[in-house]
Amino acid sequence: MSDFTHFDAEGKAIMVDVSEKNANLRTAVAIGSIMVSEEIYEKIAAGTVAKGDVLGVARVAGIMAAKKTSELIPLCHLLPLTSCKLDFDLQHSEDGHYFVNAACTVKTVAQTGVEMEALTGVNIALLTIYDMCKAIDKHMSIQHVHLAYKSGGKSGEFLWQS
Template structure:
């Protein structure tokens, strides 16, 4: 196991110095999900919420979250994001239960990766679905949220098995 990089010689938190890291193309793919009841599912797919198109609003929230990650994760570097793509897929679990799968791809050309941006985006997307639908279903369940893959950087590529 490597040594922790976010602590200085006094054991205090620090932002890692990426000055000498190579600029490369980097991509991260993160996933999350939210389980909803049938009434919520029907209202989402029929665009029947007073607050608007749930998935369109959640998609915009996810893009905004990716761009704001450094503002909410203390040691995360602000980086120029070159692209964010969010996709949705429904799955029927059992009678009266549906799961919305959220997949987020974030890209940059830089000296640090975009894993945190992808994970933050996936989380904010799911949270926005919850926020927009909570008047109908407070029992929704979010997660799991996880990194599916990442490319670029000195530590190499990662792909969940």
């Protein structure tokens, strides 16, 4: 059980005690994409989705979600986020697929990292895109959500190697 830090010696779930750790700058970037139809892709690009500015609303939703991660994931610490931003990129692949790619970057100065906040932010941003576009076409697929980068803390830097 010692490899699982969210359990005590008796196997009971616990919040990890970080009180002895030093606060330092922590950064995490999570990325993911949603595959959409050509119609949705074109309407997002043109800003003509009936529900409004899809990427603007998704950006705000992702930021709000990152700030509430400790309320959603039971053993996450409540962290004072110093920065949270979401970036989007529209991509049309040569094989005829259309994607909205999202990246959520979160920073804090704290005793534990912000990986879960970045992952929560990108997931909720992608779900918001789904929600705002489902009236056009429900055949959307959220894909490849993962931690792309993190820095700070005892484990140091992590960079996703695909």
